[in-house]
Amino acid sequence: MMKHLSIPVIGGCGLSRKVFSALATLLTVMSWGLLVLSCAEEKKKPHDTAHYQTLVVSRKDMTLERQYSARMTGRQIVEVRPQVAGCITRICINEGNAVRKGQTLFVIDQVPYRAALEVAVAARKSAEARLATARMNYENETLLKKGQVVSDVSVETMRNALQEAEAALAQAKAQEVNARNNLSYTEVKSPVSGVASMIPWHVGSLVNSNISEPLVTVADDSEMYVYFSISENLTLDLIAQYGSIEKFIVKAPEVSLRMNNGQEYDQKGRISAVSGTVDAQTGAVTLRATFPNPGGILHNGGSATVIVPTHRQQCVVIPQEATYELQNRSFVYRVIDGKTKATAVTLFPQNNGKEYIVEDGLSEGDTIIAEGAGLLKEGIEIK
Numbered sequence: 001m002m003k004h005l006s007i008p009v010i011g012g013c014g015l016s017r018k019v020f021s022a023l024a025t026l027l028t029v030m031s032w033g034l035l036v037l038s039c040a041e042e043k044k045k046p047h048d049t050a051h052y053q054t055l056v057v058s059r060k061d062m063t064l065e066r067q068y069s070a071r072m073t074g075r076q077i078v079e080v081r082p083q084v085a086g087c088i089t090r091i092c093i094n095e096g097n098a099v100r101k102g103q104t105l106f107v108i109d110q111v112p113y114r115a116a117l118e119v120a121v122a123a124r125k126s127a128e129a130r131l132a133t134a135r136m137n138y139e140n141e142t143l144l145k146k147g148q149v150v151s152d153v154s155v156e157t158m159r160n161a162l163q164e165a166e167a168a169l170a171q172a173k174a175q176e177v178n179a180r181n182n183l184s185y186t187e188v189k190s191p192v193s194g195v196a197s198m199i200p201w202h203v204g205s206l207v208n209s210n211i212s213e214p215l216v217t218v219a220d221d222s223e224m225y226v227y228f229s230i231s232e233n234l235t236l237d238l239i240a241q242y243g244s245i246e247k248f249i250v251k252a253p254e255v256s257l258r259m260n261n262g263q264e265y266d267q268k269g270r271i272s273a274v275s276g277t278v279d280a281q282t283g284a285v286t287l288r289a290t291f292p293n294p295g296g297i298l299h300n301g302g303s304a305t306v307i308v309p310t311h312r313q314q315c316v317v318i319p320q321e322a323t324y325e326l327q328n329r330s331f332v333y334r335v336i337d338g339k340t341k342a343t344a345v346t347l348f349p350q351n352n353g354k355e356y357i358v359e360d361g362l363s364e365g366d367t368i369i370a371e372g373a374g375l376l377k378e379g380i381e382i383k
Contacts, residue, residue, distance in 0.1 A: 055370035074219035085208035134165035229284035
């Protein structure tokens with residue numbers, strides 16, 4: 001006869017509810033345990049080995065470029081001003097015209113200066129006549145002295161009169177030269193060949209040598225001087241590299257010019273001068289590059305960008321990402337026996353923004369980490 005198992009009831013509830021609750025708790029604990037074991041097993045699985053790009057060091061030719069803001073001036077910039085006072089009676093050029101050396105640009109009222117010249121010519125002729133008379137009197141007085149007709153005092157008096165007449169003639173001649181020069185200055189001529197600027201004066205304007213603005217400015221732009229500045233440190237580096245500023249000017253490579261519209265100028269220039277002083281405010285040294293300007297494309301007062309190249313032959317070149325800095329020193333990681341080895345390197349001070357030239361610390365054939373060097377440490381195994 002089968003016996004039935006009776007479950008006591010507490011508080012009106014069967015014991016079966018407690019059993020189910022206990023079973024549920026047990027299952028929950030077992031689930032968390034399995035999850036923890038699963039995570040532990042996951043942690044035991046090895047991660048994939050990180051891969052790093054490596055580079056075998058080699059040598060190659062490298063050209064680096066530095067760009068500098070620059071201002072342009074013509075080879076000669078001359079402010080044309082009058083040397084005599086008067087009203088402008090004629091303007092002989094148009095604004096912006098090409099002019100030749102010696103070409104008449106302006107004419108100033110010549111009437112008073114022609115009159116002054118005529119007066120000077122007359123004064124010179126009168127002085128010549130007085131001199132001739134004085135010379136004749138002196139010669140006659142000398143003959144009379146030989147005949148004991150006149151005294152020595154009379155002869156000396158005539159000699160003095162002759163010398164006075166000679167001086168008066170010299171003075172009259174100088175005044176005539178001055179009058180001729182003043183008359184010639186009424187035709188204002190260009191001192192150089194070049195291009196005329198705008199003209200702020202008009203016919204009828206009264207001008208003199210003290211006017212605030214020149215009659216016109218003539219710029220000789222057959223060659224253009226392009227001025228730019230470099231740092232004092234770079235100047236010292238150039239002196240160390242070439243031996244002296246004079247040798248740098250002789251041996252420096254040709255430079256390029258980018259105009260303000262972004263186009264490259266089709267003529268190359270050369271560095272022709274280096275300032276001997278350092279600007280106390282900016283710490284910069286001014287350089288001058290000379291560019292031919294046969295087509296007149298470049299204009300006086302314009303701005304541009306000078307591109308200065310630096311050519312290095314058979315040098316060690318590495319990516320910038322292959323380096324990291326520590327205590328103001330640069331390092332790379334070489335791969336030696338499959339592990340990273342920190343190596344200090346000396347870098348050329350100039351770069352192209354992507355690569356460095358290594359002057360010391362690496363040899364051709366060395367293997368280095370090519371990127372992400374700042375994220376590594378020494379002794380990491382590289383597979």
